[in-house]
Amino acid sequence: xxxxxxxxxxxxxxxxxxxxxxxxxxxxxxxxxxxxxxxxxxxxxxxxxxxxxxxxxxxxxxxxxxxxxxxxxxxxxxxxxxxxxxxxxxxxxxxxxxxxxxxxxxxxxxxxxxxxxxxxxxxxxxxxxxxxxxxxxxxxxxxxxxxxxxxxxxxxxxxxxxxxxxxxxxxxxxxxxxxxxxxxxxxxxxxxxxxxxxxxxxxxxxxxxxxxxxxxxxxxxxxxxxxxxxxxxxxxxxxxxxxxxxxxxxxxxxxxxxxxxxxxxxxxxxxxxxxxxxxxxxxxxxxxxxxxxxxxxxxxxxxxxxxxxxxxxxxxxxxxxxxxxxxxxxxxxxxxxxxxxxxxxxxxxxxxxxxxxxxxxxxxxxxxxxxxxxxxxxxxxxxxxxxxxxxxxxxxxxxxxxxxxxxxxxxxxxxxxxxxxxxxxxxxxxxxxxxxxxxxxxxxxxxxxxxxxxxxxxxxxxxxxxxxxxxxxxxxxxxxxxxxxxxxxxxxxxxxxxxxxxxxxxxxxxxxxxxxxxxxxxxxxxxxxxxxxxxxxxxxxxxxxxxxxxxxxxxxxxxxxxxxxxxxxxxxxxxxxxxxxxxxxxxxxxxxxxxxxxxxxxxxxxxxxxxxxxxxxxxxxxxxxxxxxxxxxxxxxxxxxxxxxxxxxxxxxxxxxxxxxxxxxxxxxxxxxxxxxxxxxxxxxxxxxxxxxxxxxxxxxxxxxxxxxxxxxxxxxxxxxxxxxxxxxxxxxxxxxxxxxxxxxxxxxxxxxxxxxxxxxxxxxxxxxxxxxx
Amino acid sequence: xxxxxxxxxxxxxxxxxxxxxxxxxxxxxxxxxxxxxxxxxxxxxxxxxxxxxxxxxxxxxxxxxxxxxxxxxxxxx
Numbered sequence: 001x002x003x004x005x006x007x008x009x010x011x012x013x014x015x016x017x018x019x020x021x022x023x024x025x026x027x028x029x030x031x032x033x034x035x036x037x038x039x040x041x042x043x044x045x046x047x048x049x050x051x052x053x054x055x056x057x058x059x060x061x062x063x064x065x066x067x068x069x070x071x072x073x074x075x076x077x078x079x080x081x082x083x084x085x086x087x088x089x090x091x092x093x094x095x096x097x098x099x100x101x102x103x104x105x106x107x108x109x110x111x112x113x114x115x116x117x118x119x120x121x122x123x124x125x126x127x128x129x130x131x132x133x134x135x136x137x138x139x140x141x142x143x144x145x146x147x148x149x150x151x152x153x154x155x156x157x158x159x160x161x162x163x164x165x166x167x168x169x170x171x172x173x174x175x176x177x178x179x180x181x182x183x184x185x186x187x188x189x190x191x192x193x194x195x196x197x198x199x200x201x202x203x204x205x206x207x208x209x210x211x212x213x214x215x216x217x218x219x220x221x222x223x224x225x226x227x228x229x230x231x232x233x234x235x236x237x238x239x240x241x242x243x244x245x246x247x248x249x250x251x252x253x254x255x256x257x258x259x260x261x262x263x264x265x266x267x268x269x270x271x272x273x274x275x276x277x278x279x280x281x282x283x284x285x286x287x288x289x290x291x292x293x294x295x296x297x298x299x300x301x302x303x304x305x306x307x308x309x310x311x312x313x314x315x316x317x318x319x320x321x322x323x324x325x326x327x328x329x330x331x332x333x334x335x336x337x338x339x340x341x342x343x344x345x346x347x348x349x350x351x352x353x354x355x356x357x358x359x360x361x362x363x364x365x366x367x368x369x370x371x372x373x374x375x376x377x378x379x380x381x382x383x384x385x386x387x388x389x390x391x392x393x394x395x396x397x398x399x400x401x402x403x404x405x406x407x408x409x410x411x412x413x414x415x416x417x418x419x420x421x422x423x424x425x426x427x428x429x430x431x432x433x434x435x436x437x438x439x440x441x442x443x444x445x446x447x448x449x450x451x452x453x454x455x456x457x458x459x460x461x462x463x464x465x466x467x468x469x470x471x472x473x474x475x476x477x478x479x480x481x482x483x484x485x486x487x488x489x490x491x492x493x494x495x496x497x498x499x500x501x502x503x504x505x506x507x508x509x510x511x512x513x514x515x516x517x518x519x520x521x522x523x524x525x526x527x528x529x530x531x532x533x534x535x536x537x538x539x540x541x542x543x544x545x546x547x548x549x550x551x552x553x554x555x556x557x558x559x560x561x562x563x564x565x566x567x568x569x570x571x572x573x574x575x576x577x578x579x580x581x582x583x584x585x586x587x588x589x590x591x592x593x594x595x596x597x598x599x600x601x602x603x604x605x606x607x608x609x610x611x612x613x614x615x616x617x618x619x620x621x622x623x624x625x626x627x628x629x630x631x632x633x634x635x636x637x638x639x640x641x642x643x644x645x646x647x648x649x650x651x652x653x654x655x656x657x658x659x660x661x662x663x664x665x666x667x668x669x670x671x672x673x674x675x676x677x678x679x680x681x682x683x684x685x686x687x688x689x690x691x692x693x694x695x696x697x698x699x700x701x702x703x704x705x706x707x708x709x710x711x712x713x714x715x716x717x718x719x720x721x722x723x724x725x726x727x728x729x730x731x732x733x734x735x736x737x738x739x740x741x742x743x744x745x746x747x748x749x750x751x752x753x754x755x756x757x758x759x760x761x762x763x764x765x766x767x768x769x770x771x772x773x774x
Numbered sequence: 775x776x777x778x779x780x781x782x783x784x785x786x787x788x789x790x791x792x793x794x795x796x797x798x799x800x801x802x803x804x805x806x807x808x809x810x811x812x813x814x815x816x817x818x819x820x821x822x823x824x825x826x827x828x829x830x831x832x833x834x835x836x837x838x839x840x841x842x843x844x845x846x847x848x849x850x851x
Contacts, residue, residue: 070835193832253835279810281790283835288795357834361799 036310036342038114040094040159041080044340046231048223050078053212057189058087060210063182064203065157065189066196069214072253072283072354075191076161078217090187091118094159096342098309100389102168103422104137105130111158112145118156122148131419132601133452134638137174140601142181150183163192168422172197179203218250232259240268243276253354257286261293287358301328302351303366306359307374307397309390310342311349318381319374372398379403388415389423396430404431405439412445421449440469440482447489451496454640459493484513488526495529498642498679503533527553528566535573536643536683538728544573560597561604564590568607572647575611580618587611603639606632610648617655626655633668646675646685650692657696669696686727687737690720694738714755714773721748723774726765781817783844784824788812789837799834800827811839 057065057078067075083092093114101107108130112123126144129135149156166172176198179188190196203209219227224245228234236244248254258275262268278285291299304320305311313326322328329349332339338355342348351359363371379394388411395404404427412424428436428446436442443466450459463486470482487510494503507530514526531547534540547566554563567590574583590608594600613629616622633648649672656665669692676682676689714722724734735745753759756767768774791807792814806813818824824841831838 070837071833072835251835279791281788281792281796281812281836284790284793284796353833354835357799361796365795365798 034110034113036348037096037098037110038094038117039096039343040083040092041076041096041340041342042344043080043084044077047077047081048219048227048231049081050074050217050223053078053216054082054085055087056210056212057082058085061187062203062210063187063208064179064198065187065210065212066200067189067191067212067217068195069193069212069217070251071193072251072256072352073214073217074252075217077252078212079159079161079189079191090155090157092157092159093118094161096161097163097165099165100423100426102166102171103420103426104168104171104174105419105421106423107166107168107171108137108141108174111160114158115145115148115156119152119154122152128598129601132599132638133419134454134603135601137170138177142174142178146178146181146183149186152183152185155185155187157187157189159189159191161191163190163196164194166196169197217252219245219252219255220250221245224248224250224255227255228259228262232263234259234262234268236262236268240272243272247276248282251282253352254282254286257282257290261286261289264293283354283358287355288362291358291362297322297324298328298331301325302332303359303363304370304374306351306356306363307371307394308378309350311339311351312347315378315381319377321377376400383407389427392427393430396427401431401435405435405442408445409441412448416448416452421452425449437465438469438472440466440473443469444482444485444489447493451489451493454496456493456497456640459489463489463493484510487513491526491533492529495533495643496639496641498675499681500533500536500643500679500683501681503529504537504539507533528562528569531566532569535569536685538684540573540576544570547573560593561599561602564593564597564599564602564608565604567593568605568611571608571611575614580615583611584615587615601635603635603637603641603644606636606639606644606648609635610651613655614651617651617658622655622659626652626659629655642675642678643682643685646672646679646682646689649675650688653696654692665696669693681726684727686723687729690723691737694720714752718748718752718755719773721745722752722764722768725749725752725761726774781819783815783817784841785844786814786816786827786831786841787839788814788831789839792836800830803827815844 067078069075082088083094093111094117095110095114097107097110101110109127112127112130115122116124123145126141126148129141129144130137132140135141160175175188175196179198182188190198200209204211221242225236225238225241228236228241228244244255244258248258261275262271265271275285291302294302301316301320301322305316305325308315308319311329313329316325316329317323329339330346333341333346333349338352339349340352342350350356360371375394375398379391379398379400382388382391382394388407392404392407392411395401395407408424408427412427415421415424424445428442428449431442436446443462447459447462447466450456450462466482466486470486487506491503491507491510494500494506507526510526511530527550528547531543531550534543534546537543547570550566551563551570554560554566567586571583571586571590574580574586577583587608590605591612594602594605594608599605609628609632613625613632616625616628629648629652633645633652636645636648639645649668653665653668653672656662656668672692673689676685679685720738721734724737729737731745731749732742735742738745753764756764756771758764758767765774789811791810792805792812794805797803797805800814800816802816804815806815814827816823816827818827828838828841
């Protein structure tokens with residue numbers, strides 16, 4: 001596989017935004033496709049009315065409705081009929097699910113979009129929370145939409161069609177939660193081929209479930225007669241109808257296929273005799289009957305277009321190379337009713353599922369290997385229509401992994417920005433793992449997915465794999481962006497893992513590499529991360545310079561997330577310097593950015609809030625400070641950067657202490673200490689922690705474990721000094737920090753070295769780590 | 775249990791006779807019709823393959839009668 005470069009500038013076309021950013025665009029790449037998912041299918045001409053079943057749905061105003069039956073039973077038709085029924089005056093929020101909806105962000109986006117067709121404001125705040133990193137659907141997203149539902153004036157029915165396509169347990173659990181907390185103003189109706197993993201027995205027992213199953217959906221003899229004679233216009237005798245009814249057992253698809261087979265046939269009786277007397281599976285027998293009965297041009301059209309999930313005139317034209325595709329589609333819809341319109345403009349259709357399966361088998365049987373070419377054409381069309389997801393799926397189906405990889409390389413960044421990590425992950429997972437491991441950009445994408453989802457352990461492995469894969473490539477101009485990408489990713493990863501010195505090293509390297517070549521998409525976030533790392537590392541001036549530059553670049557590029565994060569860092573530095581006026585102004589600037597660009601739910605806004613909180617504390621408004629610091633800590637926890645978590649928590653512990661809530665203060669302090677402990681090199685946070693512990697006397701219990709060889713244990717004072725020895729501070733500075741004399745520190749240090757059996761500071765630290773003293 | 779490279783034979787009985795025209799739908803599966811039912815004999819690697827096959831049967835509107843591991847694996851099928 002050849003190395004694939006990122007786009008010409010390495011940046012996505014939607015404007016350079018940082019990879020840790022969130023976009024509030026919920027518009028999908030192809031608006032037309034989205035409209036088809038939300039479209040409530042119209043009743044087809046000749047639809048047989050199921051008055052009683054609709055009555056069950058209209059009157060049974062239970063919390064949940066379930067329509068569970070085999071394909072071709074008439075589930076969707078029933079729900080359409082229910083929607084159109086004059087007895088039913090509730091609004092319907094309808095979504096037709098597809099396999100891509102196993103991505104939770106896409107699933108819930110769809111549900112909220114469906115709700116918005118009934119009332120504009122519903123689910124808007126939930127959508128914003130959905131797209132903010134670090135939020136969970138259960139805790140932060142659903143409560144918002146449940147509130148909206150509770151405040152509705154008009155009741156609403158939420159329909160999830162084809163729910164059997166959802167296999168993601170995370171989504172099932174969230175749906176269960178939704179069902180549990182659904183207010184009386186809403187009803188959830190699920191249509192499926194397999195019973196969903198929801199507590200159905202419980203719902204049944206409580207009378208909270210209206211259930212319509214395969215058996216209920218079957219046509220009785222009378223209905224069969226109406227359908228065959230009145231709707232399809234056949235002229236069958238009662239006993240013929242009875243035999244067909246018996247053979248098909250009232251299954252809608254079976255009756256429909258039988259009816260279609262009979263149309264245009266002179267001798268009904270002979271057909272019915274053979275059919276009824278045969279034990280061949282119905283779709284097998286009749287499906288091919290119907291197919292064989294179609295004129296060759298139509299048959300070929302149907303078979304070839306079966307590779308498509310959705311059909312339109314232009315798309316079918318591209319795939320089948322038949323210029324009459326538009327006309328053929330409409331003819332299909334009129335005649336054999338196995339094509340279903342997906343929108344009110346009748347631009348998009350799909351085959352009824354059963355028929356699609358049949359067609360695909362026929363394609364494989366009669367033209368083996370052709371499907372590859374057909375998928376390729378479909379991929380090409382979707383690529384030009386700017387629908388990357390579908391283009392990628394078809395490319396993979398065609399086995400064109402090279403094309404798929406190129407598409408992924410162009411679009412993964414944009415999709416990650418929209419929070420669609422599972423979608424991106426699913427693309428890569430569909431590729432053969434051999435292919436992935438040997439492509440440096442794919443490895444980097446996997447690493448990036450790891451960072452975005454907080455799975456930091458995988459990140460290093462994938463970065464290494466990227467490096468290995470790049471080494472295998474022949475020399476090409478594609479390399480500089482890759483190396484700087486790796487360096488930026490490493491810097492961000494180290495920062496998130498709490499190793500500030502390593503983050504500084506990697507960040508500086510990334511900057512050097514980027515000076516030479518094209519900017520990588522990671523740069524806009526790499527800059528603030530380097531600046532922040534420098535700050536925690538104690539290099540205040542370099543940090544200020546880098547962060548100021550970072551803010552400038554970020555603003556120029558419209559990357560408000562990076563600008564906000566960097567401004568927060570500057571605010572923290574100014575606060576440390578004691579320049580409260582500047583700190584206040586910077587924090588205000590960052591917070592304003594967050595509000596203006598809907599980033600107030602993003603974890604990166606926690607720094608600026610933490611500074612504001614500490615400033616409020618000084619102006620003698622501890623309650624206000626407390627609220628702000630609480631929010632800062634909450635937000636910080638959503639990210640995985642332990643350093644920022646510890647920073648907020650320490651400030652919060654301080655204010656709680658001052659407000660007299662000692663137990664809570666102790667707990668927050670404990671949490672902060674654990675966060676610092678998780679950091680391999682937390683830089684100046686050690687000193688902050690030590691300072692806080694001295695002031696509040698929240699020191700941890702003395703570790704009684706003596707060094708091996710039966711040496712003495714370290715005293716509390718010695719432990720405090722030991723912790724600061726981990727930083728860059730000189731002994732004189734440590735003395736200043738702990739408000740002790742220089743001589744005292746020297747004494748403590750000597751004793752520490754003696755007890756640990758070492759002669760140098762660095763050794764003392766490693767020994768202390770071995771013994772879990774720090 | 776099933777080893778990494780070994781396969782387990784399953785016999786899945788469905789209602790109705792499936793013709794050979796349908797047979798291409800099921801990769802690597804032998805169809806044995808008998809008395810209004812068909813037995814599908816498949817050598818499967820793991821549970822995921824089994825569930826995958828069952829889902830496809832479901833999606834074709836084919837009615838399941840039974841699913842059982844075959845007692846012996848014999849090449850004659």
